[in-house]
Amino acid sequence: MELLFFAYRDFTGRPDEILAEFGLGRAHHRVLYFVGRNPQINVNALLNILRITKQSLSRVLGRLVGQGYIIQHPGKKDRRQRLLELTEKGVNLEHRLFNNQQTRLARAYRLAGPSAVEGFWQVLTDIPDRPSSVKKPSEKQEES
Amino acid sequence: MELLFFAYRDFTGRPDEILAEFGLGRAHHRVLYFVGRNPQINVNALLNILRITKQSLSRVLGRLVGQGYIIQHPGKKDRRQRLLELTEKGVNLEHRLFNNQQTRLARAYRLAGPSAVEGFWQVLTDIPDRPSSVKKPSEKQEES
């Protein structure tokens, strides 16, 4: 139980330091991450993943767009949508953050061994609410 | 990677709702949890676990003490220390929150099976920074 807390705490620790150099926070990290993994995602889909209000997202996203980490462009099928995508600058930063966490995970994986990793995934997948918003974009936005 | 985010997000979701009924937040939950699991813990040890400043803790802890969820009393060996302990009221609330999360975990465990659970623990234990502050109070506080 508390392991989840410690894991999360230390998992975000290093990235937080890196982000601080750029005057960004954890919230910006999450946006970078999910936009990076879901190019051309629209705002609504992103809101559903993060489960925050559009006003909260707006502040964070606006900053990322303003500083050139993310670009927006209208959807082709639905021009009301603003589809989000990392710029090269955004990709770079995201990679830097990602690598850091990956290193930590890799260490844990190495220590624990492959079968443990398998179980880890298994359980972790089952913790969130039912269908989960992970890689199930089938229901929403096939944008652009 | 994102699984950790989703797991954490949904893991804290229900408890957050319950806490809101009492006008408390997630920070209070963490304190209740760790005090519950480490009766007679002193303030410094708690700060080391949470990795926050004493001013932050003070606000949260002060509230919990004020509303009778936690009691403090001076350490016997070192009377400067304030040892923390849940009251019956605190135990009740903590149980309620705990059970909720346990239910969620139990579901995941059941779905994933025992060997997966084993691996889950294995990996999760290895994610945090080295010695980890879990059950390793050997270096600090042997109070009261």
Added chain:
DNA sequence: AATTTATGTCAGCCATGTTGACATATATGC
């Protein structure tokens, strides 16, 4: 007696969540 340690407190700042109200552009339904 001097210093260090454990704890508390005041005051203010910042990031990031919230609600509510309202605006605009586009898509959709009748």
Added chain:
DNA sequence: GCATATATGTCAACATGGCTGACATAAATT
């Protein structure tokens, strides 16, 4: 084609829970 719904944005105000800095007190330690 107009009415309405949807996708998004924006303004304003507020709450929580981090943070820093400064200072206070009691008890332990040297």
